[in-house]
Amino acid sequence: MSALPEPFTLRDARHVDLDAVAALERLSFPIPWKREYFEVEVGASWRFNRVALSGGSLAAYVFCAFAGGEVHVNKIAVAPDFRRLGVASALMDEVFAFSARVHAEEIFLEVRFSNQPARTFYAGLGFTEAGRRGRYYLDGEDALVMVRKMGGPRRLDDPPAMKGDSGR
Numbered sequence: 001m002s003a004l005p006e007p008f009t010l011r012d013a014r015h016v017d018l019d020a021v022a023a024l025e026r027l028s029f030p031i032p033w034k035r036e037y038f039e040v041e042v043g044a045s046w047r048f049n050r051v052a053l054s055g056g057s058l059a060a061y062v063f064c065a066f067a068g069g070e071v072h073v074n075k076i077a078v079a080p081d082f083r084r085l086g087v088a089s090a091l092m093d094e095v096f097a098f099s100a101r102v103h104a105e106e107i108f109l110e111v112r113f114s115n116q117p118a119r120t121f122y123a124g125l126g127f128t129e130a131g132r133r134g135r136y137y138l139d140g141e142d143a144l145v146m147v148r149k150m151g152g153p154r155r156l157d158d159p160p161a162m163k164g165d166s167g168r
């Protein structure tokens, strides 16, 4: 469990965050998601969408979906000034807790083959390489599929946390 350093706070993503989320997305990815994609996710059921704030400004976000017994990490990004401080690790700790609450069998994600920083980051969190999707990205790059099995203790007394209301 990584402790989030001060002065970051974590909360559910809201519609009011979406301009900043889309701006950080454009900074962080060669082919960014459009704002509308995030907007749909904030309003959807079986989602776990969180932001990290510093001084009221967006520092990071993670967007996940739960389906078919698996949690899929759709997006995670940290603003350049806040990288290597443990912010993404703290967000992923929350994803692990959510995955346990919904009794997910595994967490999976795609990462650009060339994105060595992210591959190192995920490997450090216990993700392993589970396959490759050829020409997954629009520019033709392959994706590496990374998976983390959820074998840890489950808190059966906790009801699943539904984040479909995270846009309220």
Ligand SMILES: CC(C)(COP(=O)(O)OP(=O)(O)OC[C@H]1O[C@@H](n2cnc3c(N)ncnc32)[C@H](O)[C@@H]1OP(=O)(O)O)[C@@H](O)C(=O)NCCC(=O)NCCS
Pocket (backbone or CB within 6 Å): 028, 029, 076, 077, 078, 079, 082, 083, 084, 085, 086, 087, 088, 089, 090, 109, 110, 111, 112, 115, 116, 117, 118, 120, 121, 122, 124
């Ligand atoms: C990948 C990313 C989310 C990591 O966020 P972060 O908050 O900097 O990560 P953390 O500080 O929690 O890093 C935890 C560990 O991951 C590894 N790691 C993170 N960034 C790394 C980098 N650039 N190079 C090598 N290892 C890295 C390190 O082991 C790090 O621990 P350390 O700092 O004690 O060495 C961030 O670099 C980012 O937003 N990148 C652009 C978007 C992206 O690629 N998202 C993932 C797409 S699938």
